[in-house]
Amino acid sequence: MQKQNQTTDFDVIIVGGGFAGLTAARELNMLGRKVLLLEGKDRLGGRTWTDHRLGCDLEMGGTYVHWYHPHTWAEISRYGLEISEAPGAKEAYWITDGQAYSGTPAELNSIVKESFEYFLTKAYEYLPQPFNPLQSSSFTEMDGKSVYDFLNDFSFTNEQKDFLSSLLAIDFNGDPKEGAITQMFRWWAFSGGNRYVFADTVARYKIKTGTKSLVEAIASDVKAEIKMSAIVDSVESGNGSVRVTTRDGESYRATAAIVTAPLSTLDKIDFQPPLSKTKRAFMQEKQVAKGIKVWARIKGKVEPFVSYAPEGYPLNSVHLDNYVDGDSIIVGFGSDAGRLDANDPKAVEAALRHWRTDLEVIDSTGHDWAADELAQETWPMLKPNQLTNYIEEMKRPEQGVFLAGTTYANGWGGFIDGAIENAIKTSRKVHEYLGDCK
Numbered sequence: 001m002q003k004q005n006q007t008t009d010f011d012v013i014i015v016g017g018g019f020a021g022l023t024a025a026r027e028l029n030m031l032g033r034k035v036l037l038l039e040g041k042d043r044l045g046g047r048t049w050t051d052h053r054l055g056c057d058l059e060m061g062g063t064y065v066h067w068y069h070p071h072t073w074a075e076i077s078r079y080g081l082e083i084s085e086a087p088g089a090k091e092a093y094w095i096t097d098g099q100a101y102s103g104t105p106a107e108l109n110s111i112v113k114e115s116f117e118y119f120l121t122k123a124y125e126y127l128p129q130p131f132n133p134l135q136s137s138s139f140t141e142m143d144g145k146s147v148y149d150f151l152n153d154f155s156f157t158n159e160q161k162d163f164l165s166s167l168l169a170i171d172f173n174g175d176p177k178e179g180a181i182t183q184m185f186r187w188w189a190f191s192g193g194n195r196y197v198f199a200d201t202v203a204r205y206k207i208k209t210g211t212k213s214l215v216e217a218i219a220s221d222v223k224a225e226i227k228m229s230a231i232v233d234s235v236e237s238g239n240g241s242v243r244v245t246t247r248d249g250e251s252y253r254a255t256a257a258i259v260t261a262p263l264s265t266l267d268k269i270d271f272q273p274p275l276s277k278t279k280r281a282f283m284q285e286k287q288v289a290k291g292i293k294v295w296a297r298i299k300g301k302v303e304p305f306v307s308y309a310p311e312g313y314p315l316n317s318v319h320l321d322n323y324v325d326g327d328s329i330i331v332g333f334g335s336d337a338g339r340l341d342a343n344d345p346k347a348v349e350a351a352l353r354h355w356r357t358d359l360e361v362i363d364s365t366g367h368d369w370a371a372d373e374l375a376q377e378t379w380p381m382l383k384p385n386q387l388t389n390y391i392e393e394m395k396r397p398e399q400g401v402f403l404a405g406t407t408y409a410n411g412w413g414g415f416i417d418g419a420i421e422n423a424i425k426t427s428r429k430v431h432e433y434l435g436d437c438k
């Protein structure tokens with residue numbers, strides 16, 4: 001039997017309390033709307049999660065920020081947060097033709113320096129306005145190509161091929177063969193077409209007090225009612241209202257709803273009437289990123305290092321993040337969560353042995369986002385044609401039901417920035433919609 005909740009008079013119900021949901025709640029509050037936010041977990045932040053493990057605060061999910069991420073940076077400025085960075089690498093390890101090599105970062109750089117720039121150099125031609133991707137017809141033509149359709153037109157040395165394979169496996173956090181080359185074009189264009197800026201935007205600067213401090217800052221400006229551990233099972237719309245029902249049988253009614261649940265989880269919510277055929281096709285196809293982020297505490301202080309391995313290895317990159325009480329904290333990324341259990345220190349040590357045998361793993365940890373019922377993916381990376389075929393349609397509301405989240409951003413889709421960008425835009429649209437309904 002379904003319980004009927006007494007408080008049904010909300011303007012908007014927001015499903016999900018990650019960056020998109022919280023930002024939308026704040027914006028709509030500021031516009032004078034009455035908001036209810038339903039979050040399925042017992043914490044806010046979604047795919048960002050600062051947790052105390054291995055003796056220090058670690059980011060289980062989204063971490064790196066940069067002033068080239070305009071929406072995130074605006075929030076960092078607004079709330080006066082500080083930035084920190086990992087120590088610069090002094091050693092580099094890489095794998096070519098199955099063989100491990102080591103040297104300085106400059107040596108690795110001299111081997112691979114042109115490869116990345118070479119194949120991304122034309123990104124600007126396809127994306128003259130990076131935050132307006134569909135404006136260019138050459139971009140939409142290129143959107144049909146997978147990363148490897150495109151890369152196969154170039155000739156690279158084996159070292160360059162293996163290095164590119166590592167970078168692509170890291171960036172897609174999944175199998176790059178499934179990914180659209182336009183995803184790389186976007187990142188490249190957003191980074192001003194500069195390899196060093198590109199690297200910094202995705203892996204250098206962190207919020208000193210953790211992403212949780214930005215989550216808390218935005219949440220403190222949300223005057224809405226927030227219900228935690230409220231997993232939404234169904235969203236029914238019609239006759240000018242939306243009814244949202246949680247797994248524990250509570251129902252809430254509002255004029256509109258914004259669903260910010262990740263793309264890969266949307267098919268678990270019963271939308272009535274069903275969302276459009278095109279939306280459902282995207283929900284079924286899902287996206288590429290199903291990888292793993294691993295943290296390990298290493299005995300003793302090791303020199304700051306970076307390491308790269310091509311697709312097929314359990315970890316495609318590892319670097320030193322920090323020191324704690326005389327030990328080293330390292331972080332790594334692998335493109336397939338099924339290949340490595342982040343919480344098994346022996347397995348993590350074995351994965352590191354592909355590069356080096358001198359690292360003793362005291363403990364390791366991570367969160368399997370791909371197996372997490374309320375995420376089922378890490379940072380979304382699109383497949384060929386998905387941006388062109390689906391993103392605009394996903395933004396089109398149906399009977400007061402709006403979808404929002406990082407996947408649908410015009411700019412840094414897949415990043416915290418994309419979640420904030422898309423939430424700001426969606427909340428304005430909802431505000432206009434509510435105005436029309438009155």
Ligand SMILES: Cc1cc2nc3c(=O)[nH]c(=O)nc-3n(C[C@H](O)[C@H](O)[C@H](O)COP(=O)(O)OP(=O)(O)OC[C@H]3O[C@@H](n4cnc5c(N)ncnc54)[C@H](O)[C@@H]3O)c2cc1C
Nearest residue numbers: 016018019020040046047062063064232405406414415416
């Ligand atoms: C391992 C990893 C590393 C990353 N690294 C970076 C990085 O360095 N920099 C960067 O900018 N970004 C990074 N990202 C991406 C970034 O974290 C996400 O893009 C961003 O947090 C997504 O925000 P969102 O609000 O769109 O979605 P989410 O954060 O996923 O929020 C959706 C919310 O909805 C809730 N939810 C889902 N289903 C339901 C339901 N049925 N009922 C109720 N609630 C529900 C979820 O619990 C969640 O809180 C990373 C992500 C991961 C996983």
